[in-house]
Amino acid sequence: MSQGLLDAQNGAQPSEARGRGLSRRTFLKFGVTVGAAAGGGLLLGFSMPAASQDQKAGKSVVGGDGVETPQSGVFAPNAFIQIDTAGKVTLVIPKVEMGQGVYTSIPMLIAEELEVPLDSVTLDHAPPNEKLFMDPLLGGQLTGGSTSIRFAWEPMRRAGAAARTVLISAAAQQWQVDPASCHAQAGQVIHAASNRSIGYGELAEAAAKLPAPQNVPLKDPKDFKLIGTPVKRLDSPEKVDGTAMFGLDVRLPDMVYAAIANCPVFGGTLASVDDTNAKKFPGVRQVVKIDNAVAVIGDHTWAAKRGVQALDIKWNEGAGAAISMQQIVADLAHAADNGNGAVARKEGDVGHAFSNAKSRVDAVYQQPFLAHATMEPINCTVHVRADGCDIWLGSQVPTRVVDAAVAVTGLPADKIVVHNHLIGGGFGRRLEFDMVTQAVKVGKQVSTPVKVLWTREEDIQHDMYRPYYYDKISAGLDANGKPVAWQHRIVGSSIMARFAPPAFKNGLDPDAVEVASDLPYDLPNQLVDYVRQEPHAVPTAFWRGVGPTRGTFVVESFVDELAAQAKIDPVKYRQDLLGKTPRALNVLNTATQAAGWGNALPQGQGRGVSVMHAFGSFFAIVVDVAVDQGEVAVKRVVCAVDCGMVVNPNTIEAQVQGGIIFGITAALYSEITIKDGRVEQNNFTDYRMLRINQTPPINVHIVKSTEAPGGIGEPGTAALAPALTNAIFAATGKRLRQLPVGSQLKTA
Template sequence: MSQGLLDAQNGPRSKDDANGRGISRRTFLKFSATVGAAAGGGLLLGFSIPAMSQGQADKSVIGGDAAEPAQPGVFAPNAFIQIDTAGKVTLVIPKVEMGQGVYTSIPMLIAEELEVLLDSVTIDHAPPNEKLFSDPLLGGQLTGGSTSIRYAWDPMRKAGATARVLLINAAAQQWQVDPATCHAQVGQVIHAESNRSIGYGQLVDAAAKLPAPQNVPLKDPKEFKIIGTSVKRLDSPGKVDGTAVFGLDVRVPNMVYAAIANCPVFGGTLGSVDDSNAKKIPGVRQVVKIDNAVAVIGDHTWAAKRGVAALNITWNEGAGANLSMKQIVDDLAAAADHGTGAVARKDGDVNKGFNDAKTRVDAVYQQPFLAHATMEPVNCTVHVRPDGCDIWLGTQVPTRIVDTAVKVTGLPADKILVHNHLLGGGFGRRLEFDMATQALKIGKQLGTPVKVFFTREEDIQHDMFRPYYYDKISAGLDANGKPVAWQHRIVGSSILARFAPPAVRNGLDPDAVEVASDLPYDLPNQLIDYVRQEPRTVPTGFWRGVGPARSTFVVESFIDELAAQAKVDPVKYRRDLLGKSPRALGVLNTATKAAGWGNSVPKGQGRGVSVMHAFGSFFSMVVDVTVDQGEVTVNRVVCAVDCGMVVNPNTIEAQVQGGIIFGITGALYSEITIKDGRVEQNNFTDYRMLRIDQTPPIEVNIVKSGEAPGGIGEPGTAALAAALSNAVYSATGRRLRQLPVGSQLKTA
């Protein structure tokens, strides 16, 4: 996104906006919108969306820089829609595109109510602006948690409907007819009685002067023409022909390149560096030192990388120099056995339930540190000047990028311009701003544009890792094998305590206990609690599937254990516990029927199942595997999805397939281990990925539903590991309570 576009979208900066990112009060055209919170919360948040300013930019390439600003006269009834006098419709999307399809699905919501053809609109990134683009489900302007459609479902449709009504009113006023006798269709207003029509572009000036209508009714789903149809991705052509711009693609005049060497030990700092050999390499310009890293500045990436390799660095390794996996796991185990945790759920009398039980089953489950390993390694291009700062990158948290730039540079927020681009994979990694902070520290010493990049090795070894989690879980069963007591203690790092401290109350991290504290099963006596135990110096962050991915593996694997203890088929066992959750039962029945559950499988093969309610959606997954000499081959995955109202079936299928592939990789292979305070893995040679020839057929069955939309980007990953692990048990008789499955099978 170009500076011109950001200036145009932000408008004249208001003196009343303390963040320097507001809209001039003189350009406001307000309308009310109501956002419904996710399941169970009941939150209704009213907010006003200011109009955009005049003179906005015209941008025709998704993910690229904008063209010259358009002529004055752009109709912008809210923060998401711009229509110029030529009738061109530009939609400003508040979520970032990282492969999940929001640059198609959110425009579908707006275009449906605005009555324009989807292939006639262009897309812009939203600039950093918490006032305009904050997601109330997440508490800020960020993309994550599978909230994009849940957040957008009402506001984006209301944005389109309000604009449509304004345009109809403008046409009716011009024709001097009752607006009720007019309707909108394909970018124009039509008055059927007089056989007159007029394009949106001819109405923008008049519409901009009209008062915004309140409480505009939305279409009945029966009237949908776009929502619910299979639409091709709007961002695909640019990604195919190479015109789409990701952060790593950014080129600006006079730009140099910086390869970076970070302290290999977590928490360590730079001691000294001998850069004499590096400076002899052709193309190397200089060496820049910051607190925990060294960067070599070059005319191109090869010079910078060679320069880093030639450095002789001494690190102050600090207290983390002797950290090992044994210490981390011992800390977790000790915390699990100590005292009481923060209670997430307490139903009935757990102690009485265990006393009355005929059988007790206890287990400990462990899940390793994981890296994100996005296709596009983290990178950031900056130009820090005395009078301002430009930042080019792909980020899930644009306003946090502004905040870190203010801290590092000392410049006011209104002098910081963030040019957000397409993300070559996020998975939670680009919820962090550590790369931007480092790039700004380096750029501050240069005064010239510089692209700072991590090599794949740096990216894997200096990630913000999914935490290592340690779960103690127990159940008491009656004479029929049905649970009468359920106790689950979750021990691990609190990401939210760092990322969003107010979300952690009385020691309880809601992400850490998600799914575990709200199971679809009928369990009469429950106690679920959480104990925070940080992994000493290892930095932790969100990873695709977040809390539900960790909890679902534990809960659904343990449910299988209980079924085995009761000598009951694991699907029947679940059915008997799902009488109070018809949507969960519905996906279980759909998935197992489609997978042919109950049919025999050959020796050496196994079939496993899982059920999950998370992100506002219901999932069930059936996985077929073959196990041969400790190597697991996934033969097939069948999934049933009830995600409420469907916006784009193509997106749902693609996201579920991608999430499953990501989940297979994590469950079978992925593991970050620590030795002497260092990450032992460094590239795809030892941080293994699922290969294309290993990818199984994946069948996605979408269950029709009239409920509000749920999330779809992460559930496929979250529901996978348990079904796969249960399939391995079916094939081998080995119950694996620790991931990854591959390494555990070989050591079992």
């Protein structure tokens, strides 16, 4: 999910919304409700604004927990805190945990203002309910776009502060003292003058009867005790000892297992299948046919897999069998050279500026299809009955899971129950629900719960891929080598047109042009446009870093080209263009100073840099590489990040390091190629991953900031590739305009 979607949902163009802080743009209105929880206790709900006009009438609905909350619209409830009579604090969390650390950092926001120990906050997965759990930044109940902390920063703290205020009021009434003479600490209200204290649990029922406080002040950051401190991940112990529950771990009474054979050709369907041999294997129960796949149902995974291997399947390959990489790239190139694009940014007179420029630089950049290849392969467990359907999986979009099941079963939405779990890697793949549609189709023909599991080969060959992008970019330079004209055309698939049609307006995909349409550099004449070119039947989807990954590679590689053309150091060249973006300049200076920019390197080694503003954060990365006979070894990565106020520095460091490793892998090795309508890669043997012994030291420098938090899960990946390829240029003099590096360097 991208900033472009966030801006589109808030009615702004990417260039308009980029520079505004989150608190000014979104968290302007806030509502708190207090009520009695089922079984006694305090239930606190909080809400944020959304954009729908028909919801601004202020109508209310009652959630399943009995709390009256405004409809999705002006106030769209996101989460609830429940404090029971034993003092237990439960946070129903609207974001899912897929390794990014939100199951630690979001509770830290609550615990800080509520004045409770972090380990006393327990979590429940939020059920699918966009009225209660909508993220107004994303326009739905989604986890993506590096928005979790940006979404939670103010509302979660306000919820904690409001609960604390109510509890103090309840204690003061009981003691008949001024609330101002009381304070909260470690889950208790304390009246120091009389040396009295009382636990939150004892106050919960009384607090639930009090009116909701309005405009509760938040802590001054200088008074934070928890926020900003390094905290160990709360979910680490169970992930280490194996008790954590991912979708893959689901075990149910009478559950059977399904192995899948999907049609290998894009858009193909099932013609016929001979399952005689498959049914001979012990443990094989049945063979299920659906429109574009065959499933073998077994008592265990091994039986199901052996059964699939024994099937004799004939496919209707259709027109998809003619799809090839040559055709896809030729179509993109043709689209880039013909017709007008949808304008994403236009400033000044580009044509006039080019005619007066002293020199001109032109380039074409290409980036391949990419698979997600998450550690946890695609899986979905379902139990479809006449009166209902239960689904167990890890999903970034629980409400879309419900919609998918409704479409297949015809059941009403309230008969679909989603059991969401921890996610073993999302990267955008689990923003999709194709696996749910397939599993429910299989489950309709199976009488017991069935776990549908894709092999790694099926996962890689039937992914929904990061689009293949084709960029044409040009700049005109003045006598000093400074850019005075800038023209950039982006050509590729539109994910938004499929995933969020309202965000795709007038032919413009806001995700595809992100970063490119709002550069941190001072460029007086710009024209950035977009041409949609779909790759026939190849399905495309978000991939970690989405638009900024594509945009940053092109822009930061090209800026390096301009610096080389002007014979100016690439860091100095950027510094001269960043005077109007001090946060970007600051991270650039921090990273380059920490990396020792300008120090000599051994022959065959090079150092490269990139700068990025995306996801509300500012990044600069410096990469050192060694190149030997076409093989690239990344020796060191130094990163500076300004992501605004820091909640948990441990999480930031881990996310940046993980994102950079993900980015190195993609830049060096990753590509999906297509021949005869089929994906040629099938496993980690030919869709390579970075090995532990290839992983460089990664030094992360967090820049102190008082701005509202920015995103952190994706920027490391998005900013990495150009710093890497710029380092290769410094080492070899070879300019790489196409990824991955491994397939290009040897022929460059």
